[in-house]
Amino acid sequence: MEKDPLTIIEQTEDHLIERIAENMQAFGMPSTVGRVLGIIYMNRKPMTLTELSDATGMSKTRMSQVVRDMLDANIAEKVFEKGVRKDLYDVEEDYYQTFITLFTATWSKVVSKNKMMHKKLNRELLSILDEELSPEAEEKVNELLKELKEWLDYYNWLGRLIEFFESEEIFKYVPKP
CATH class of the missing domain: 1.10.10.10 (Winged helix-like DNA-binding domain superfamily/Winged helix DNA-binding domain)
Structure with a gap:
């Protein structure tokens, strides 16, 4: 039937x-x-x-x-x-625009939150470098500062990716059908 x-x-x-x-x-x-x-x-x-x-x-x-x-x-x-x-x-009836809006909103929050955490942790680590530290502790602080720098670089890159989507430049490289 x-x-x-x-x-x-x-x-x-x-x-x-x-x-x-x-x-x-x-x-x-x-x-x-x-x-x-x-x-x-x-x-x-x-x-x-x-x-x-x-x-x-x-x-x-x-x-x-x-x-x-x-x-x-x-x-x-x-x-x-x-x-x-x-x-x-x-x-919005444009699926692509809805995706961009959701993607950038979600990741913008992540970037902002992590950049604030970076600032806090970096400040705390730098403040203890002024103190008398054992060589092991000083080495660990420097490793963590290096890790935080890489972390910040990643979130700065993610920020640029968000701008790439928001500017719609993405469509130059991944065109809509």
Whole structure:
């Protein structure tokens, strides 16, 4: 028995929404964020909190929190539509841009956090170099300072990689199809 074309369409959309939800988890985002992103994307037009609540079965309070997370991650935006009194939310329809946004946001936090840790640890190690240290301790401090320098070099490189993506220069070397 053949399936109804509308059933096939709905099942395909559901599968795509689930894939988007799983992909969001790979970026450290909750699958609910991915599910909502997929629902708005498949809807092909902005949606209200009420529409999103109905589509997901989540409460409006929970939906509001999920949408706020999406706004904070820059993967959704509040849009204005003449004649519509409720807030509408839309998502970027360009998968490449969504990837760049998620990739750079995630790694920017990592870079920032590690650079701050580098500064703290480096300062502490340099401060004990002024003290009387055994040759072994002084050697260990110098090894750690060298390791911290390599660590900083790595996070500076990662920062440049983030800029490479944000500038979209990546597409010169890895073109979109």
